[in-house]
Amino acid sequence: MPGLKNPHFFTLLGQRYQMNTRSEITFLVVMGVAGCGKSSLGQHCAEALGLPLLEGDDFHSESNVTKMRSGTPLSDEDRAAWLDTLAEQLQAHPQGVVLTCSALKQRYRERLRAAAPGLRFVFLDLTQDQARARVAARPAHLFPVSLVASQFAALEDPRHEPGVLHLDATRPLPDLGSAVVRWVDGAPTPATLENRS
Numbered sequence: 001m002p003g004l005k006n007p008h009f010f011t012l013l014g015q016r017y018q019m020n021t022r023s024e025i026t027f028l029v030v031m032g033v034a035g036c037g038k039s040s041l042g043q044h045c046a047e048a049l050g051l052p053l054l055e056g057d058d059f060h061s062e063s064n065v066t067k068m069r070s071g072t073p074l075s076d077e078d079r080a081a082w083l084d085t086l087a088e089q090l091q092a093h094p095q096g097v098v099l100t101c102s103a104l105k106q107r108y109r110e111r112l113r114a115a116a117p118g119l120r121f122v123f124l125d126l127t128q129d130q131a132r133a134r135v136a137a138r139p140a141h142l143f144p145v146s147l148v149a150s151q152f153a154a155l156e157d158p159r160h161e162p163g164v165l166h167l168d169a170t171r172p173l174p175d176l177g178s179a180v181v182r183w184v185d186g187a188p189t190p191a192t193l194e195n196r197s
Contacts, residue, residue: 026051026096026184027116031103032124033151034143035134036169042100044177049184052093056101059085068142073150083108087115104154121158122180124169128152
């Protein structure tokens with residue numbers, strides 16, 4: 001491949017990516033409420049791990065998008081077809097993938113786990129006030145501030161579930177990304193990055 005100097009890296013459309021040279025296939029979901037930083041960390045992890053990135057919001061139906069833009073929370077029924085689509089996307093990437101998805105309830109996470117055995121979740125945790133401030137700072141996003149409370153109401157803490165890394169979403173992005181890579185590689189995560197609340 002032109003421009004390939006280090007066999008562990010490749011360049012595509014001017015962007016430098018690391019190839020996935022790990023022997024274990026990695027399926028990773030970056031989860032949490034709106035405003036926690038799923039997209040930023042998801043992109044960071046995908047590049048660091050040499051995996052493709054799937055933005056969960058890109059797979060919402062037009063009706064779901066319309067509801068969210070109008071400030072109407074999605075129901076379990078609204079999310080069912082969306083989760084089925086995300087599960088299909090996980091299965092369509094047998095060499096591993098990073099997915100961003102709110103995955104608020106345990107049943108949602110179990111639906112995704114069924115599609116990709118060994119699926120891991122990175123739970124980005126922050127307070128409702130912090131989430132509201134972050135969402136308010138991105139007015140072009142499809143998710144209005146008024147829906148933040150409904151996400152916290154729906155959130156079921158995943159920390160007791162297997163394969164979950166719990167991180168403080170307010171920590172610097174490079175630190176969070178490094179913690180995820182260390183976790184995937186089997187190294188201990190610095191305690192300072194974990195949200196102890």
